[in-house]
Amino acid sequence: MRKLGKRDKRAIAAGGALIVLYLLIFHLVIPLYEAQAEVATGYERETKFLEKAMQTLQQKDVYASQLEETNGVLGQYQNRLLSARDSSSAAVELEEIIRAAAAENRVSLTKTSPLPEKKIGDKYSKVTLQLNLDGDLAATTGFLYALSAHPKFLLVEDFGVSKFRNQALVQPRMTVSGYIRLS
DSSP states (O other): OOOOOHHHHHHHHHHHHHHHHHHHIIIIIHHHHHHHHHHHHHHHHHHHHHHHHHHHHHTHHHHHHHHHHHHHHHHHHHHTSOSOSSHHHHHHHHHHHHHHHHHHTTOEEEEEEEEEEEEETTTEEEEEEEEEEEEEHHHHHHHHHHHHTSSSOEEEEEEEEEEOSSSSEEEEEEEEEEEEEOO
């Protein structure tokens, strides 16, 4: 083998130094810098999260009063739902309410038929009855007012009226809906 000259030794030393420098920069310094930047970002994120948590804890009384108020309003709305827990008994309850309002206002029910229930989300359902009535205009108006003023939330939909020519009677057709909370 041939001996290396000064020039070759310097080239090898410079090349080795470059390799060591490369290894130090790309395998030690840059990973440490990225890890430090990631830790700093995580620290800032956790700091902001903790600040928000502290603000929430400081406002615990405000949130508790808002929750209590919301539960009270929800309770009031729950009281306006029909008492039944299934659609068939709710249809019977709704028909009893309608018959009582019709008798009170001297309106005769000629036909009532339940329509399929309609689920509203996971917890509620809409129960609907289709009605045909006979009565004069004042009695029908009183009947509609009795439905609107009832303590339970009742919704009158698809309202239509037929009127006899020679009489003061009207024949309204409508659907009346009530809401139940499913068990």
